[in-house]
Amino acid sequence: MHIPDGYLSPATCATMFAAAAPFWYVAGQRIKKTLNMRMVPLLSVFAAFSFIIMMFNLPLPGGTTGHATGVAIATIVLGPWGSMIAVSVALVIQAVFFGDGGILAIGANCFNIAIVGSLVAHWVYQGVAGKSPLTAKRRVVAAALAGYLAINVAAFITAVEFGVQPLWFTDAAGTPLYAPYGLNIAIPAMMIGHLTIAGLAELLVTAGVVAYLQRSDVSLLSFNSLVATTADAGGWNGSRRLWGIIAALMVLSPLGLLAAGTAWGEWSAADLVSGTGTSPVLAQAPTGLARLAEFWSAPLANYNLPFVAHEQFGYIMAAVVGTGVIILVFVLVGIISERLRKRNSAT
């Protein structure tokens, strides 16, 4: 389902917009590079196509009907980046013109369905289909799995967004201000419907369409790989935008300071005794936790650098150091594996 307004807090909606923005940006750049002027009509027509698919009533075994989102078909034909944009445009039009999904929740709906859905569908389809011929049965199975998993992962993320609302957003009397159910109810409630009806609808549509295209218009199934090969710019140029996004995220990292309390499930032993607003309050910290907590003392505990007085600047510095360490590890792993590969090929 598309999340209406009122189910997610404005803070969550803003976060989801921020999470979706880099993907939209990268998708836009990649599509621009490969399709150039063809992009406008192609994405418009495919967005319209995604919109229409969401309106189809698909008969399911057992006599019920369900709607599919068409995100996996869009991914198989257009590739994940094109699909992200086309499905996002369809979702925006659904929300603005047809009231299906909230206006503030557009970012969340696009992130869950268009972005996560496209990425999952892409990985699953490519992973299962491998290098099999375009007309192979294996591609139908891959499409079925891609559709089913894409919609279920999207539903799971939606359920988590719902489930965290009562943990973080309540009034003084403890009234949940948005989606009222915790993760223990939100996740099963969402997943039961999606593992069965919605998942099945998506599975049948995706597999059915791929099987149909194999019989009647196989060129559409190869369009994506054509785009992918021309899109592979590689090197510094290809990843420059992503570096920019990482830098922006580092600068934005002090936003975490705005959140009250400690992230759910990340309480320290002291938090559990004093209470953080989100954590359960215990008479005494669990002995195992207290013992383990002393075992490791992080060099940048609570993302604070001891020698930096300004808290927000310290936060940014911690983000820079953390990201730097991660990049360094990957660079070292890269160098070592390259050396090993050379040594092996030499012998």
Next chain:
Amino acid sequence: MGGEAHHGKKRGNFVQRTIDSLAEAMERSLYAEQLASSRGILQNLDPRTKLIGTLLLIATAASARTISVVIGLAVVAFGFALLSRISFATLRPIWIGMFVFSGMIGLPALFLVPGPILATIPGLGWHISATGLRSAAFLILRSEISITLSFIMITTTLWTHILKSLRIFGIPTLIVVILSMTYRYIFLMLQSASDMFEARQSRVIGKLPGNEARRLAAATVGVLLSKSFQLSNDVFMAMQSRGFRGEVYILDEFVLSTRDYVAMLVIALICGLGIWFGIIVT
């Protein structure tokens, strides 16, 4: 995401149901365009005023932490609906639809959210908590406010104007053009899909068996996909032959008038009061 299951009288006749939902979408948009061109207080406002006003009111309703402020904003949304000249018959299904949807999700909260007991259902022994009731009211009212305000905005504004005014948020012109072209193609494809289903419907006697119906649906989607691809190639060639080189220009003729400033002031006042009583004083 999909997933709404439908049972009922029309069960099994999915072809007819799909035709109906496609036709309904077309009718609704035609009605919106017709109403947007009529004269009324809200119709005469600048689209940018309406877009920003709608967003501010929805965001205030979403941020308010007291139920009285949310109820107040629901009354404001209802007032705007009266001003917009939208018939009650058009608004009713939208309100009821959202009420049923949010009610289905919010109702169990009456029993599941712990809090002071307000009443007990006789026979079942289920307790309705005051906290649960307030929480369900927040959910239903906020979703109703948002859908009412956004519905008013789209039915009193030509969609091309809404899209144009999106540029004040720095949305690239290219995206605005894609959005506007998508909206047009939706109608073309609604028509194609509806024709395909009607053609099939007219040749079928009785009910299609389940697997046959699924094959039909998948084949229709497949045909639509091939058509989309063909269409996008044709449109591209048409655009290119008319001199399209990837640059998009939109004429901008919006001018703010006195009534826009008055409307902005009224909306700012409402949002200010909402924020004061709904967030700051709580």
